Amino acid sequence: MLRIALVLALLGLCLALAHGGHAHFGVFPGWYSQAQAERGRVLALQQCAACHGPKLEGRYGPPLSGPRFLARWGGRSAEELGRYIATRMPLGRAGTLQEAQVLDLLAFILQANGYPAGMKDLEAGSLKQVQFLKP
Structure with missing residues (x-):
C-alpha cells in the first residue's frame, strides 16, 4: 500500500514538473478522456x-495554457470558457463550432493545463463543476 502511494506521489510530482509546476494530479477527477483531448488537439491545430499557438502557448491571441491563461481564467468554470469559445471563436467565424467540437477543445485545454485524463469524455x-485553479 505504501509502495502504491509513493508511486502515485512521484507520478504527481513528475506531472507537475512536466507542466511547469501547474499539474493538478489528484485535485480533480479525470473530466475528459485522452481520445477527446486528442480530437481537441487536432481541431486546435486546424482552427x-x-x-x-500549436501548444496553446499564445501567439497573436492569448495563451490557453500556462500561468497567463490561469491568471485570467483561474476560479472560473469550463462552462464559462466553453460559452466564450462557442459564441466568439474562431475569430472571423464565430459560432461555427459544434457543441462536440467545443467540448473537445475544452478537453485539450484541460490537458494542456495539467489536468489528468479520465475514462470518459467531457460532457x-x-x-x-470543472473549475480552473488560480495560479
Missing part, C-alpha cells in the same frame, strides 16, 4: 493554432 452537463 486555433494560428492565433493561440456539457459537467462543465459547471
